[in-house]
Amino acid sequence: MNIPLLVISAVLILILLFLMSSKRYIFRSHVRTLVEAPLGHAFSVTMDESLMSEWMSTQELQFIRMEKLQGADRAPGSQWKLVFRSKRGKLMEMEQTVTDYIENKHFGFDLNDPYFHFHIDILFDEEEGQTIITENLAGNSQRSLLNAMMRIFGRQSVKMKKKMYERLKQIIEETYHQSV
Secondary structure (H helix, E strand, O other): OOHHHHHHHHHHHHHHHHHHOOOOOOEEEEEEEEEOOOHHHHHHHHHOHHHHHHHOOOOOEEEEEEEEEEOOOOOOOOEEEEEEEEOOOOEEEEEEEEEEEEOOOEEEEEEEOOOOEEEEEEEEEEEOOEEEEEEEEEEEOOOHHHHHHHHHHHHHHHHHHHHHHHHHHHHHHHHHHHHO
16 A cells, blocks of 8 residues: 555544544634614514525525524514525524614624534624624534534634625615615
8 A cells, every 4th residue: 555645534534533532522613794874774584584685595405494483573582493595405404592782782692403503693783874693603513524514614614604794784774865
């Protein structure tokens, strides 16, 4: 067997074992978007379920719908089912539990599926007539292999989030300028 190939294979196996070594790995992301529209308008567009498929869909996942499972609308403790369709046509369901809701300020929730658990905080701040939308995400899996995949593909996930928020920015600004 070729010695360099053997060494490269051994190194790759060690790296994979390291990446899989911890179920305690927490994936974190931070996305900040500046929107040229007042805070109240930005918040209401972000929370508008009829517009979510326009900005929450990506090349990999299409947002289909949101269904209330229990609780009052947006109240902490309320639970929702979010349904997405993969590019291969498979439906994927995630359960959302609202943890925080302060109108025009904060929307926090836990998002779970059979493989991952995430906590997401979407924060809204106003600065000189513009709105800053910040998403902070932290999540992990109880499966070591999936945590390893998050370590490897996490940057791609952040790029996807940035594209989603850029699309949200466009929608907010377009609807604001149409209303003025």
